[in-house]
Structures are given as C-alpha cells and as structure tokens.
Amino acid sequence: MSQRHNHLLRLQEVMDLLGVSRATIDRWRRDKQLPHIKIGKEILVDKHKLDTWIQQHSRAIPSPVSPLPPMPPRVEHSSSRTIVVGYQSGAALLWSPLIIKQLGFFEEELRAISPGIDYHVRWVNAPNGIELVEDIIAGRVNIASIGDYPMIASIALSRILPRFRPLMLAFDGKTRNGEGISLVVPANSSAYRPEEFSAVKIATVGHSSASYRLSEWEKGLGLEFNPVVHRTMGDCMNGILDGSIGASMLWEPYLSWAKALGAGIPLQSEGVSSDYLTGLISDNEWAHNNEDVVIAYLKAHLRAHEFIRQEPDRASSLVQAGSGFPISVIASVLSRIRWDASFYNKDLMTLNQLGESQMDLLQSHETHRGGFEFDKRFLQEAVEALKLPILPDSALPGEWSHEMLY
Known part of the structure; x- marks a missing residue:
C-alpha cells in the first residue's frame, strides 16, 4: 500500500503506541472489538476510533492514553530478558523439550514475537517433577514439563501457599492404560506374583507418577509393600540390573531399556488402569503477565x-x-507415545481420578482459590498462529482421535 491517510495506523504503530504485543492486539480485536479495517493483507486502525475505544476500555490497556498524540519518530528499544524452562531428560513422555532445545524452536518463536527484545533461554534439567514444581514456586523456573502426579501435588501446595496458583497450559506425551509405567522385577527374580513382594525391597522415585502407581498397586491388590525405598530412576534401573532390589516401578525409557537388555520383566498392570499423562505448567500470575x-x-x-x-x-x-539413552530404545519408545497437547474429556477424567475431589476444579476455566487451573486460550492462540485446525473452547469429547493431534 503506497499511500494511506494520516489517521490510519499500522498494527506495529498501535503496538508501539500502547506498549503491547501483537498477541494482545489480536485478542483485543477478537474479544473487545478493537476497531480496525483490512485492506488486502494489511490491518489498519483509525486513530480517532482508537481514541474512543481506549476511553471505553481504559482498564484493559497498560496506561490511559487520551487524546492520542501525533505519532513520534519510531525508536527501537532493546532489552534483555531471561526465560527459564524446566524439563526432564530422564522421562520419555517429556522429551518434547529436548527437541525444542536442540532445534532452537523457542528462541525462534521469541524472536518472531518481539524482535526488539534480546531473550535468553535457560534450560534446567531436573531428576523429577516435584523439584520443578518447587522451582516454579520459588520463581527459579517459569515453564516446566512434569508428569501427572506432580501436577496434582501442586494443588496441595497451592492450598498452603496462597500466592501460588499452578496453571496447566497443555498436555505433552500420553500413553494408554499405564503403558508408560510398569512394575519391573529382575530377570532372575523368584518373585513374580504381587503377593510375594511383601518380603522384597521395592524402589521407586518418591512423590512421583511412579510412586503413585505403586500405591495404586497396593490398594488394588490389598497388599502392603514394605519396605519401599525412594531412589532416582537411574538408581532404580541399576537396582534391577544388579539384582539389589526385588522390584521397581519404572517409567519410560527405563522400562523399555530394562526389557531390551533382558534384565527386567514387566508385570501385568493389575490395579493400574489409568492413562499416564504429562504436561506443561506455569504460575498463573507469571503466565498472564507474560x-x-x-x-x-x-x-x-x-x-x-x-x-x-x-x-x-x-x-x-x-x-x-x-539424554544419552540408546537410540534403539529411544526410537522404540517415541513411536508408542501419543504426542498431543490438546485437552480431552478423557484426560480431564483421568486427572480427576488421580486427584479425586481436588481435581474437580479442572472442569472450569474460572479462577478457584488454591486450585489447579487450565486456560485453553493460550493453546488456542498458539494453534491459530500456526494455522492448525482451530481447537474448541471446551475439551474434546470421546476417546483420543488420530485425526486431531496437536
């Protein structure tokens, strides 16, 4: 467009004037009827109509602007910001951050949204999800990939820490009916039936999705596993290899690795019928401010x-x-994980079952003091920006669909 009226502003000029991002402008256009016109592919805003709109929505903008001054010469402002992302290289259902990190996807998207800001991404590799929840509470991590039990544990923490409000942003890897976690015994073990485990040492990662499922085995079979020792997943794997423990609840890829080495035998998932889910969380206030x-x-x-x-x-x-895992094990495991960020009713029901009454809060977008929230708007905007099929406002119905993978 070679010429335009002086009262028409380009979107970048509106963003500079109001000090907001393109995503915020797009949301205002959609939700608050920000006045605009479209000529070809260019979106313009009438300066006079914008002045009126600002007065009507003065609480929605960073600071009151009235009346609009003449457009000053554009000056580029650069600043530096650090974003900290927590991940777990030792958990296969949470391997998507490794891809993001290795290919620089996040840095690429940050440069696209705010070219004037010098973003630095720092990656924190944690041994388990609970440590990442603690880091989010302390402000040391901004976004983290964790398993389903740490998601639920964050609820209890939010109820005793009123300033902490965990926000679920999207799902990550998913496996069906406990396929991603199983109780494993050494190949030379003489104990194969659960009722025989009362006399053997059982190891698992404390306060994790694995330890939760071990407790479900106990409840489902009416048994009491004693003693249960808490170790890292790597140590649990080594205990299976050297026979120093009688059984361990292993998650992928350790589960497949033990099988591939012929060192471990997975047992039937009696008493454990729920899907294994992982996802992204952040602190609610931080997410809405960023x-x-x-x-x-x-x-x-x-x-x-x-x-x-x-x-x-x-x-x-x-x-x-x-991660350092054998590539043959990695390839086998990756193909059996459903990589899908979207929210299904099926997934929310699984989390409800996992957290019982605490997870009733997941059925609403509304704010609940001390509760675990999810806000699909963030995921919907990302989907729309990538020109993928639009996600509905409500959770997807029914079983997982092969036609709708995000």
Missing part, C-alpha cells in the same frame, strides 16, 4: 510434537544427543 512468551513456547511445543511425528529418525537422534 502471555506472548507463553504463546511462543506453546508454538514451539506444537512444532516439536509435529516434528516427532513426522521425522521420528531425526527426533530419535536429537533425543539421544540430549
């Missing part, structure tokens, strides 16, 4: 899922470089 960053990460998250599905061989190599 919406552009959250949307940028979710775009990277969706791109990583697509990359794993479309290029499994390259994905396996990247995960191997970032």
Whole structure:
C-alpha cells in the first residue's frame, strides 16, 4: 500500500503506541472489538476510533492514553530478558523439550514475537517433577514439563501457599492404560506374583507418577509393600540390573531399556488402569503477565510434537544427543507415545481420578482459590498462529482421535 491517510495506523504503530504485543492486539480485536479495517493483507486502525475505544476500555490497556498524540519518530528499544524452562531428560513422555532445545524452536518463536527484545533461554534439567514444581514456586523456573502426579501435588501446595496458583497450559506425551509405567522385577527374580513382594525391597522415585502407581498397586491388590525405598530412576534401573532390589516401578525409557537388555520383566498392570499423562505448567500470575512468551513456547511445543511425528529418525537422534539413552530404545519408545497437547474429556477424567475431589476444579476455566487451573486460550492462540485446525473452547469429547493431534 503506497499511500494511506494520516489517521490510519499500522498494527506495529498501535503496538508501539500502547506498549503491547501483537498477541494482545489480536485478542483485543477478537474479544473487545478493537476497531480496525483490512485492506488486502494489511490491518489498519483509525486513530480517532482508537481514541474512543481506549476511553471505553481504559482498564484493559497498560496506561490511559487520551487524546492520542501525533505519532513520534519510531525508536527501537532493546532489552534483555531471561526465560527459564524446566524439563526432564530422564522421562520419555517429556522429551518434547529436548527437541525444542536442540532445534532452537523457542528462541525462534521469541524472536518472531518481539524482535526488539534480546531473550535468553535457560534450560534446567531436573531428576523429577516435584523439584520443578518447587522451582516454579520459588520463581527459579517459569515453564516446566512434569508428569501427572506432580501436577496434582501442586494443588496441595497451592492450598498452603496462597500466592501460588499452578496453571496447566497443555498436555505433552500420553500413553494408554499405564503403558508408560510398569512394575519391573529382575530377570532372575523368584518373585513374580504381587503377593510375594511383601518380603522384597521395592524402589521407586518418591512423590512421583511412579510412586503413585505403586500405591495404586497396593490398594488394588490389598497388599502392603514394605519396605519401599525412594531412589532416582537411574538408581532404580541399576537396582534391577544388579539384582539389589526385588522390584521397581519404572517409567519410560527405563522400562523399555530394562526389557531390551533382558534384565527386567514387566508385570501385568493389575490395579493400574489409568492413562499416564504429562504436561506443561506455569504460575498463573507469571503466565498472564507474560502471555506472548507463553504463546511462543506453546508454538514451539506444537512444532516439536509435529516434528516427532513426522521425522521420528531425526527426533530419535536429537533425543539421544540430549539424554544419552540408546537410540534403539529411544526410537522404540517415541513411536508408542501419543504426542498431543490438546485437552480431552478423557484426560480431564483421568486427572480427576488421580486427584479425586481436588481435581474437580479442572472442569472450569474460572479462577478457584488454591486450585489447579487450565486456560485453553493460550493453546488456542498458539494453534491459530500456526494455522492448525482451530481447537474448541471446551475439551474434546470421546476417546483420543488420530485425526486431531496437536
């Protein structure tokens, strides 16, 4: 467009004037009827109509602007910000951050949304999800990938820490009916039936999705496993290899690795019928104060899922470089995980079952003091920005669909 009236502003000019991002402008256009016109591919805003709109929505903008002054010469402002992302290279259902990190997807999306800001992404590799929840509470981590039990544990923590409000942003890897976690015994073990385990040492990661499922075994079979020792997942695996423990609840990829080595035998998942789910969480206040960053990460998250599905061989190599697991084990495990960020009723019911009455709060977008919230708007905006099929406002119905993978 070679010429335009002086009272028409480009979106970048409106963003500079109001000090907001493109995502915020797009949301105002959609939700608050921000006045605009579209000529070809260019979106313009009438300065006079914008002045009126600002007066009507003065609480929605960072500071009151009235009347609009003449447009000053554009000055580029640069600043530096650090974003900290927590991940777990030792948990296969949480390997998407390894893809994001290795390919620089997040940094790429950050540069796209705010080219004037010098973003630094720091990655924190944690041995378990509870440590990442603690880091989010302390402000040391901004976004974290964790398993389903740490998600639920964050609820209890939020009820005793009123300033902490965990926000679920999206799901990550999913496996059906406990396929991603199983109780494993050494190959030379003489104890194969659960009722024989009362006299053997059982190890698992404390306060984790694995320890939760071990407790479900106990409840489902009416047994009491004693003693249960808490170790890292690597130590649990070594205990299976050297026979120093009688059984361990292993998650992927340790489960497949033990099988591939012929060192461990998984047992039937009696008493454990729920899906194994993982996802992304953040602190609610931080997420809403950094919406552009959250949307940028979710775009990277969706791109990583697509990359794993479309290029499994390259994905396996990247995960191997970032985790150190055997590439044959990685390739086998990646193909059995459902990489899907979307919310299904099925998933929310699984989390409800996991957290019992605490998780009733997941059925609403509304704010609940001390409760675990999810806000699909962030994921929806990321989906829309990537020009993927639009996600509905409500959770997807029915079983997982092969036609709708995010």
